Amino acid sequence: MSNEKRVAVITGGASGIGRETSLIFAKKGDRVIVADYNEAGGKETVALIEKNGGEAAFIQVDVSNYESVEALVEQTVLQYGRIDVMFNNAGIGLPTPVAALDWDAYHRVIDVNQHGVAYGIIAASKKMRELGIKGVIINTASVFGFLASAGSFAYHATKGAVIMMSKSAALELAQYDIRVVAVAPGVVDTPIIQGYKDLGMADEMAHKVMGGKLTQPEAVAKTVYLVSLEEAEAINGSVVMADQGYASFK
Template identity: 40%
Template structure:
């Protein structure tokens, strides 16, 4: 069974769909029941198996119950992709509002920690498992005007490395993925000039596709990456190369 947080749209949706196509039973998590259930319906229409469980990744008790319900639904937790995240306020660091900083940290960092905490607990009971955390290219380089986002994504990379080191002997692998700018509903809300500026940052001269990120997540979730843990892997169209 595979659990995907923030799976109601964008990259999380693509990951959930690909997991299902490869034969996994998928637990689709999101704060939007409408979006999450639509992904479940799509998976089922293509012959896959999935259920929707609503939970807010920033709230520890809800994440704990999410993992419990996921196991109750399918009996075990083999794979987890902690994908839920937000961009947050755009502002200079000194002007960044404290409440907005806390919101980004609660979702992007604490949410991933809560997910890992309870997923690891379950995977130890199983005798193994795989976790893929969604970081960002900004887990490696700055995102000016987005100090909270950059900080949390760097922290997700550090958390992932720690888990890889701590749980490698327990047959649990943990890796992080670093997408650059991907064509998702969030990005599509940016105006034409903004999109052109984002595209120009990528040597491949385009935005990524959610499905391209999902392919890397699938690889890291599979036995094809059986000797890979504690790593951080970019899928960034060359963004970090220049």
């Protein structure tokens, strides 16, 4: 990598893990593209970065639409000249018991959580190859890509897919010096968890992790940053657990 500052694109940057990851990358000196459909939240993240002396810009994106994701990558390169890190993090939950599953909600979760990651992998890897950049693509998976939980039928399907897409893409892109890694959080205190709180499931989940508390988004963000570094170059095609032991204790 050259001495030029890295450029990191972070989807879902308006809140939760995405916001905290944006803040950490910027704090460490990277230039950050905060990408989200939520314009107000995304711009608020940019303002927080700039307040702390970092460099960032907001680009609105609909990750469920490939053209929108491709435009995000193109606009990033137009603005900063490169793309070193693509963090495909945007996601939704919409927890519903399987017997009462709403098909529109099901397809919405698939479109955002699964297709959105696929689009990010494809668009970013094409641009990294074109620019000859030794980049890294990081995807938000979940312990629920391995473990079952009530009310999460569609969510489980998407996170299992993210894990296997990450492994498959890593296998193909290694020849171009592009790494692909999945980070699997456990039960994180983000807007997604609110639905589980409403169903009375969040407290039960929290009791199964170290300390008995929901993981804070900043803890996951720190893991994402560490995975992005050149020092982590041996980590490729892996699922890095950021779950405070949830998968082990369950």
